[in-house]
Structures are given as structure tokens and as C-alpha cells.
Amino acid sequence: MSRNDYPATAVYNARWAIIRNWHLRAAGKRKAGTPIGWARANQLHRGANLSEDTIKRTYSYLSRARPIAGPGRNDTRASIAYNLWGGDDMLRWTKKVLNK
Numbered sequence: 001m002s003r004n005d006y007p008a009t010a011v012y013n014a015r016w017a018i019i020r021n022w023h024l025r026a027a028g029k030r031k032a033g034t035p036i037g038w039a040r041a042n043q044l045h046r047g048a049n050l051s052e053d054t055i056k057r058t059y060s061y062l063s064r065a066r067p068i069a070g071p072g073r074n075d076t077r078a079s080i081a082y083n084l085w086g087g088d089d090m091l092r093w094t095k096k097v098l099n100k
Contacts, residue, residue, distance in 0.1 A: 002049040006093050010086030014044040016073055017083035024080070032080035037061075041084040059094035061085055 018041055021031045033041070040058065043050065050058070062085055069082030086093075 001052040001055075003055070003097065004047055004049045006044065006050070006086065007089045010090035010093060011044050011047070013073065013083040013087035013089060014041040014085070017041060017080045017087075018045065020073075020075065020080045020083075024077075030077075032077035033084045034081070037081055037084040040086070044086055044090075055094050055097055058085055058090060059098055062087075062091040062094065066091060 017033070021033065024031050040054075042048075043054075062082065065078070065082045065085075066088070069076070069078045071088060073079060073083055073087065
């Protein structure tokens, strides 16, 4: 199974997080996220197909990170890292896909 029908809002969240990271770097601060989070954001931004394994890993990360990041898009490093993965909308989508 490989899918790219994730929500447009998840793509928006990833793009938002990429831009927020540019702002952090411009302010001389350390960027948020890991290399894996950045790879996920770039996949979402490009509309790439996600394998079943990637969908599972995305759900796993988002479900663990949400309590730390909080809802929505905040200017915390945790929230920015969370949104690199697509944020709340991606969490809902991955849960729905994996429950089928």
C-alpha cells in the first residue's frame, strides 16, 4: 500500500513548519525537528507517496508528540517539529488509514 491522498491541511502544516524553521535560523536560533522530520515534511510538500511503513511511523511519532506539541501551530520548537510531520490533520488521517 502506498498513498498520497493525505489532507491538504497536512501539507500546509508541513510547509508552515518549514517556513517557521527558516525564521528560527534567521534569528540565530537552532532549527526544530530531526532529519527524519525534515524528510517527512519534504515528502508531504512534494505530494510523495507514503508507504504503509511510513504511515505507521508517522502515526507513531504524531501520537507520541501531540501531548508535548499541543494542538494547532504554535511557535514552540516542539510544535514546529510536530507540524513537520503534518500535525493534527496528518494524525487523524494516519489513524483512519491504519484502522481500515
